[in-house]
Amino acid sequence: MKDELIERIVENVLQGRRNKEDEGIEEDYAGEPGVAELVQEALDSGIDTNTILLKGLSAGMEQVGQKYETGEYFIPDMLTAAEAVEAGMKVMEPHLAGEGASEGKGKVIMATVEKDLHDIGKNLVSIMLKGAGFNVVDLGIDVPAARIVEAAEEEKADLVGLSALLNTTMVNMEDVIKELENKGLRDKIKVIIGGAPTSDDFADEIGADAYGKDAFAAIRAAEQLLSGGKK
Amino acid sequence: MSQRGVIVGKPYERLSREQVEIINRTSLDLLENPGILCYHEESVTMLEKAGAKVKATREGEHDAWWVSIPEKVVRQALDTAPSKVTLGARNPENKVVMDAEESRVHFGSGSETNYWLEIEPETFSSKKDGREQVFPVMKKSRGNLSFLSRSAHLANNLENLDFFIRNVNVQDEDITTDNKDVNVFFASLNNITKPVVGGIADFNQLEQVVGMAEIIAGGRDELVNNPVTSFITSVIKSPLQVVAETAEKLIAIARMGLPVVISTSPQGGSTAPIDELGMVAQVNAEALTGIVINQLANPGAPVIYGAVPVRARMDDLHDMYGVPEFCHYNMACAQMARYYKVPCYSTAGVGDAKVPGVQAAVEKMFTYTAVPFAAPDLVHYAFGLLDKTQTFSPEQAVLDNHQIGMVKFLHRESGVTTEAADKTRKVVEEVMNSPYRMYARYARKMLRKGGIFEGFPFEGEADDQDQTLLKLHERFKQLEEEKPQHLPEDVCKSIFEKTPGLLPRLNPYAN
Ligand code: B12
Numbered sequence: 001m002k003d004e005l006i007e008r009i010v011e012n013v014l015q016g017r018r019n020k021e022d023e024g025i026e027e028d029y030a031g032e033p034g035v036a037e038l039v040q041e042a043l044d045s046g047i048d049t050n051t052i053l054l055k056g057l058s059a060g061m062e063q064v065g066q067k068y069e070t071g072e073y074f075i076p077d078m079l080t081a082a083e084a085v086e087a088g089m090k091v092m093e094p095h096l097a098g099e100g101a102s103e104g105k106g107k108v109i110m111a112t113v114e115k116d117l118h119d120i121g122k123n124l125v126s127i128m129l130k131g132a133g134f135n136v137v138d139l140g141i142d143v144p145a146a147r148i149v150e151a152a153e154e155e156k157a158d159l160v161g162l163s164a165l166l167n168t169t170m171v172n173m174e175d176v177i178k179e180l181e182n183k184g185l186r187d188k189i190k191v192i193i194g195g196a197p198t199s200d201d202f203a204d205e206i207g208a209d210a211y212g213k214d215a216f217a218a219i220r221a222a223e224q225l226l227s228g229g230k231k
Numbered sequence: 232m233s234q235r236g237v238i239v240g241k242p243y244e245r246l247s248r249e250q251v252e253i254i255n256r257t258s259l260d261l262l263e264n265p266g267i268l269c270y271h272e273e274s275v276t277m278l279e280k281a282g283a284k285v286k287a288t289r290e291g292e293h294d295a296w297w298v299s300i301p302e303k304v305v306r307q308a309l310d311t312a313p314s315k316v317t318l319g320a321r322n323p324e325n326k327v328v329m330d331a332e333e334s335r336v337h338f339g340s341g342s343e344t345n346y347w348l349e350i351e352p353e354t355f356s357s358k359k360d361g362r363e364q365v366f367p368v369m370k371k372s373r374g375n376l377s378f379l380s381r382s383a384h385l386a387n388n389l390e391n392l393d394f395f396i397r398n399v400n401v402q403d404e405d406i407t408t409d410n411k412d413v414n415v416f417f418a419s420l421n422n423i424t425k426p427v428v429g430g431i432a433d434f435n436q437l438e439q440v441v442g443m444a445e446i447i448a449g450g451r452d453e454l455v456n457n458p459v460t461s462f463i464t465s466v467i468k469s470p471l472q473v474v475a476e477t478a479e480k481l482i483a484i485a486r487m488g489l490p491v492v493i494s495t496s497p498q499g500g501s502t503a504p505i506d507e508l509g510m511v512a513q514v515n516a517e518a519l520t521g522i523v524i525n526q527l528a529n530p531g532a533p534v535i536y537g538a539v540p541v542r543a544r545m546d547d548l549h550d551m552y553g554v555p556e557f558c559h560y561n562m563a564c565a566q567m568a569r570y571y572k573v574p575c576y577s578t579a580g581v582g583d584a585k586v587p588g589v590q591a592a593v594e595k596m597f598t599y600t601a602v603p604f605a606a607p608d609l610v611h612y613a614f615g616l617l618d619k620t621q622t623f624s625p626e627q628a629v630l631d632n633h634q635i636g637m638v639k640f641l642h643r644e645s646g647v648t649t650e651a652a653d654k655t656r657k658v659v660e661e662v663m664n665s666p667y668r669m670y671a672r673y674a675r676k677m678l679r680k681g682g683i684f685e686g687f688p689f690e691g692e693a694d695d696q697d698q699t700l701l702k703l704h705e706r707f708k709q710l711e712e713e714k715p716q717h718l719p720e721d722v723c724k725s726i727f728e729k730t731p732g733l734l735p736r737l738n739p740y741a742n
Contacts, residue, residue, distance in 0.1 A: 016672060016675060022672075023676065025675065025676065025679045074675075074678060075671065076671040076672070076674040076675035076678055077675055077678075079669065079671040079672070079675075080671060080672045080675045083672065120669075123667040123669060126667070127667065127669075138666075
């Protein structure tokens with residue numbers, strides 16, 4: 001019974017079904033419970049959050065990742081599955097708090113820096129980080145450095161992810177790092193950057209902790225930087 | 232019902248109705264005056280009986296007849312010629328069903344090239360800095376039975392190839408005119424489960440080839456219902472001359488009730504006028520002549536209007552395929568065939584280029600994108616053909632398969648319907664109210680339904696080199712590993728017992 005429920009969570013992550021309204025890849029899913037409903041059912045039947053997270057949501061996402069690597073799945077599959085995981089996480093949130101693991105793998109603030117409106121890549125990174133089990137607060141586009149740092153402080157973030165697609169706006173990333181330093185937060189909060197004009201070299205130059213060339217690199221970098229768990 | 236080929240929703244009409252009628256009129260006038268020059272006595276007798284005016288003459292060493300074909304004889308033939316013709320196949324799911332009143336386009340290979348050109352990757356080191364890099368080196372060999380078998384096997388594995396015309400000429404030492412046809416048809420039929428279409432070199436082997444096809448189909452009636460092999464006859468020597476030997480084959484095939492393509496290939500600038508009207512009027516008259524002889528021999532016999540009009544190259548008078556005039560000619564012919572309601576055999580995708588590469592890709596993509604818009608039933612010459620039909624390259628065929636996949640995709644239906652519009656409104660509303668306003672979820676749905684084109688599968692990894700040819704070579708080698716789909720053992724046994732001249736080395740069950 002419990003195993004079956006967990007299996008259905010995995011299946012629905014693969015199908016990318018957030019809730020009962022979603023269709024999934026095959027036609028005949030509509031109306032059946034999606035990840036949100038199934039996670040609720042699992043919680044109600046007393047399955048602990050750790051099992052739901054590891055054996056259900058993460059296991060599903062891992063399978064999706066493997067399928068991507070073998071070429072069976074593509075980015076839309078990853079995104080859709082990540083959204084389903086996120087829907088499950090939302091249901092879990094109130095229950096996680098009590099168990100002292102409210103931030104999952106860690107809290108991340110994501111933003112596109114000031115004067116930059118590009119957000120397709122940044123959204124991809126946000127959704128995938130959520131799918132990988134991070135708690136992501138996405139501030140959107142054209143976000144001033146001060147606002148990013150303020151949010152990071154308020155949310156007690158472990159990591160700030162910055163995106164820029166213009167070589168005229170990438171310099172604003174450095175402002176965020178300086179602002180973190182000014183506020184004495186830099187040693188507590190890691191910074192990763194990304195976006196077409198940025199690079200490893202640029203990350204070094206401005207003193208960021210890592211550069212990610214795509215959403216997968218973003219997940220790897222985040223996991224590496226935050227390994228050792230939440231402080 | 233066969234689903235091979237692709238429906239072209241609204242065939243492109245280059246010519247207005249009035250222009251089609253002008254060409255029709257001109258062709259009919261040409262058939263009356265000057266008429267055709269026919270070297271085949273039986274054809275002349277049939278034509279005369281049907282109402283043509285005949286005048287005997289001598290052309291060099293040969294008897295010949297000027298035949299003036301009146302319009303009513305042509306009309307009569309077009310009335311009896313069927314608008315639906317099926318090319319059969321060893322696997323009946325691979326049948327090609329043609330209907331001149333539909334607009335389904337099928338792509339196939341052809342035609343006998345002298346050379347097989349294969350890629351051999353080789354590592355070179357730079358004279359400048361010693362850096363090593365792999366480049367595709369081309370190896371050219373004379374065609375033989377083994378290459379022919381390999382090309383048929385490859386064709387079986389190219390999902391966008393709908394029918395097979397042998398694409399390698401066999402020049403083995405043990406092949407003579409007396410055993411060539413049986414061996415090339417066997418090598419083809421033994422390696423492909425799609426329709427095989429081909430010419431006969433030696434009239435005496437026609438019966439044997441048909442006998443072989445009968446054994447495969449399971450009897451004479453079965454063969455007529457599922458003609459696992461159909462024929463091509465180049466009955467016309469342009470301009471407007473009927474060749475005796477081929478006319479003989481055409482008549483024999485018609486009487487057997489097997490499908491036959493009337494193929495005529497004038498060259499604009501040498502054996503036909505180079506302007507569109509002149510070329511099309513003549514090639515159309517030639518195709519009609521073939522249809523008339525075929526229908527006189529056996530009214531109602533399955534026949535295909537085959538026009539292969541080509542333009543001359545101005546510097547050496549060789550054929551030239553990758554040019555806009557070639558498309559004009561072929562699109563106009565497709566329109567003429569549709570006007571007559573006879574299935575059409577057309578041409579696209581020959582590279583004038585000698586080797587695969589940029590030139591070949593440009594020429595091929597140009598013609599096999601353009602010509603199918605006019606919706607001929609068959610597009611031959613579309614796979615691997617280079618050097619103005621002199622050379623077959625398997626790697627090029629693999630690329631053509633992909634490009635033709637793009638062309639087929641291009642003609643997919645738009646999906647614009649009232650119901651779909653309701654869905655669109657719903658999706659946009661949903662997305663506008665979601666956090667990231669992304670349509671990836673809906674793209675996924677299309678992707679899984681096969682609604683999204685795969686993109687270019689032969690992209691290399693290098694930043695400083697086009698590696699497409701190397702990738703094509705890898706893919707070709709993979710496809711060569713696919714299990715052959717030979718004829719069953721009992722069928723082979725029976726064919727080898729009953730067909731004189733077959734080389735034992737072609738028998739896949741010989742030990
Ligand atoms: C789409 C697009 C737009 C859209 C944006 C829509 C949207 N919702 O984002 C619109 C039309 C609004 C737009 C506007 C402009 N654009 Co624009 N745009 C693009 C384009 C074509 C694609 C960007 C994109 O979405 N790529 C797809 C995503 C998936 O890739 P990505 O963003 O790189 O993200 C990946 C990685 O970089 C990484 N990543 C991204 N962020 C992060 C963050 C972290 C933390 C990590 C780890 C990783 C990471 O992971 C992502 C997933 O793999 C690019 C061309 C290009 N090739 O990049 C030009 C481009 C970025 N734009 C350009 C320009 C010039 C402009 C305009 C100035 C044009 C104008 N004259 O108005 C404006 C500027 C607006 C502004 N103030 O920002 C130039 C920038 C030139 C430069 N080097 O400065 C580009 C390169 C086009 C070009 N070649 O000229 N643009």
